[in-house]
Amino acid sequence: MTEPFTAAEREALAPYFTHLDGPVFALVNLPEVVKGALFARYSRSPKSLRRLFLDEFLTREGRSASPESAGAGVERAEQLYERVFFEFGDDSVAQLGGVHLACERASNLLTKVLEWGRLMAYLEQSTRYIPYDDRPGGRYRYHVPAELEGDLRTRYVEMLDHAFETYRAWLPKLVDYWAARYPRASDDSDAVWRSSVRAKALDTLRGILPAATVSNVGLYGTGQAYENLLLRMRAHPLAEVHRYADLMLVELRKVIPAFVRRVDLPDRGGAWSAYLAETREDTRQVAARLVAETPELRGDVTLTDFDPDGEVKVVAAALYAASDVPDDQLQEIARRMTHDERAAVLAAYVGRRGNRRHRPGRAFERTSYRFDVLTDYGAFRDLQRHRLLTLEWQRLTPRHGYLVPEAVLDAGAGDDWARAMDASAALHDAVEGAVSADVASYAVAMAYRVRFYMEMNAREAMHVIELRTSPQGHPSYRRVCQAMHDLIAERAGHRAIAAAMHFTDHSEVELERLEAERAAERRRARP
Ligand SMILES: Cc1cc2nc3c(=O)[nH]c(=O)nc-3n(C[C@H](O)[C@H](O)[C@H](O)COP(=O)(O)OP(=O)(O)OC[C@H]3O[C@@H](n4cnc5c(N)ncnc54)[C@H](O)[C@@H]3O)c2cc1C
Structure with a gap:
């Protein structure tokens, strides 16, 4: 059965639906909140989605708007969210709209917070394909925590610069090392062989890079997944995580404002984040009191x-x-x-x-x-x-020791590796003593x-x-x-x-x- 639409209705629908007659169609050129609210109406309405759109969402302005304006029914959608999601707390409605969000220059500690949720998709810059030997804007690519000040900050920057310089100095030598060990086979192209050898050198050396090394991450998730992520981030002990939560909230509110309404309301998201922070802190304290044993040695x-x-x-x-x-x-x-x-x-x-x-x-x-x-x-x-x-x-922490790739020793980089590891451990301990254990982790090398x-x-x-x-x-x-x-x-x-x-x-x-x-x-x- 094909639903009857007048010629004017078909013209109004065309910019927003990939098919006007069939039972299967995609929604395009519409704000996330409108798509979500339209789906939410399925639950209580006998009408088809396209009819709902015409009757309830397409405003007078929307009818005359260009497809790009994507302004159709936003106000109505926001109102629906207000009622269904915000007042009644129907969380499933917040799963009906998604956002692609880029988070650039995030430390490795932050990326692990960003990538914690199950119901999101992530894509991250790789230490295997990207050499970290350049200095965009005159600085190596690592995060300097806002928690550090004065001499400790200077020492942190010096130590991390030195770690990146060691990495930079050894990268071409490790490429040569692997190239000599695996000469190009006659049936491989130069490009194939070079990429493989370079990836191997980058893999070998990544252990020198500290956890403060920054990365770019693309996230895709629903409103609800972002809400959960932001609530966790606001409960996190690191300033960098808080700062990114603030930045993310501002950008998300440009795309899915209704979905992230309650994140920073003191009695809603505020109380939720406080609960997460309190339970983490209380558990740390009880663990410090009750778990006094040293870790067993094992594989x-x-x-x-x-x-x-x-x-x-x-x-x-x-x-x-x-x-x-x-x-x-x-x-x-x-x-x-x-x-x-x-x-x-x-x-x-x-x-x-x-x-x-x-x-x-x-x-x-x-x-x-x-x-x-x-x-x-x-x-x-x-x-x-x-x-x-x-x-x-x-x-x-540096307490469990580090790994040294065999190739590092073989290529003669063993002493530099050990020096970088010792410096990383010493800086960690200094930051732990002066600031906090959480901030100290930035200094720890990935090996x-x-x-x-x-x-x-x-x-x-x-x-x-x-x-x-x-x-x-x-x-x-x-x-x-x-x-x-x-x-x-x-x-x-x-x-x-x-x-x-x-x-x-x-x-x-x-x-x-x-x-x-x-x-x-x-x-x-x-x-
Ligand atoms: C050789 C190699 C190179 C890589 N390089 C990179 C890189 O450069 N950058 C990078 O970011 N990652 C890289 N990865 C990681 C990879 O992209 C995945 O993030 C990682 O393998 C974990 O995700 P997964 O889907 O495999 O598995 P899981 O997260 O364990 O999920 C298991 C399965 O569940 C389903 N699933 C899980 N989540 C979703 C979802 N949101 N939507 C739909 N289905 C889902 C899928 O079927 C998936 O296979 C690399 C991995 C390998 C092995």
Whole structure:
């Protein structure tokens, strides 16, 4: 059935809807708040969206406006938000509009705050493709915390300048080192080989860069995701995080004002942020009182929790949608099965995976693994990007020691590396003593180790492990994820689940970017 619109109505609708007759269409050239409010009307109106738009949102001015003006129904939409979202607190309405927001020159500590939320998408400048050896505006690319003043600030700037100078001095030498170690193969183009060698040198040296190093991040999220992000940011102890929260709020209010109304109202967002700040501080105090032990010495990756019955439960969950018996009864059936029968269920459920994107279904979410990881901050930064899991980290300090890539020693950079690490630790301690432990983390080089945990179900583990062991990945996180795979098979004894993750790559890779660069070149060459 096609909805009847008059010629005038069709003309009015055309700038805003990608199709005027069919049941599927996209909304374009409209403010986020209007699109969100239109969807919100679905819940209480028998009318179609295009009819609602004509009847309730398209103002007299809107009818005569150009498509670019995008002014249609803003006032009405704002009013609807006021009522539904602000007064009744119907949060789902705030999920109906999104914004692309750029946050530039953010420190690595800040980017981790920005990238914490699960329901957002992020894209960040990479230390692997961008050399940090330039000085735009006469300064290396690092953040100077507003909390530092006087001599300590001068010392901070000197130390960080020195760290960046060490990085800058060694970059061409490391490029030469890798170029000599992996000369260009005759069938590789110069561009492919150069990019791979350069990425390898940048990967090797990133550990010298301090956590204060700045990066550019693109965020895409809904109004609600931004609201949550801003509430967390306003509760954060660092001045840089507060400053960005203020800047973000101003820009978001230009695009989705109704969605972020309550963020800075004292009795709404204010109270919410205060709750977050208070509970964090109280937990720190109680932890300081009750956790006096020194950390045990152990390997980089520990499987701290798993379910010994996990595989049986996954088998039962795999059968659920294909049967008509209750969940717990299926579990008993799976438990009584022979090993071969359970293997047959998993073989059918996992099937023939053509590539790592062919992922089995939600039965793999029936069992979980919790890993405690102690690895360099560089690798942590990358693993923290995974959203469909629970990940929390401890403060970055020099207390857990640092990693030295073998190539750094081999190329003769070992002494400079050690000096940079010592200077970073000394500056950290000075800032911690004079200002605060949180601000001190800016000074810590990314080669230092940080502790964090990752708790994820087997389906997310399959994604993380297969992606992060792929040959083009950084060696630091490849090692972590290879260890996770071994622990699932051997420590948890979930051999069938581990076997299902068969795109896990345990090979040693020499020049990680080489294959990816070759593939990119082949794609570019295609007509
Ligand atoms: C070799 C390599 C190079 C990389 N280079 C860069 C880089 O230069 N810059 C950079 O920013 N990142 C880079 N990344 C990180 C990458 O872009 C992802 O951020 C990271 O892998 C985590 O996200 P994910 O979607 O893979 O997994 P998860 O966040 O763990 O999500 C798991 C799955 O859930 C689904 N999902 C999660 N969130 C969403 C969402 N918002 N919308 C829809 N579906 C979702 C997707 O199916 C996703 O695969 C790189 C990763 C690798 C392996």
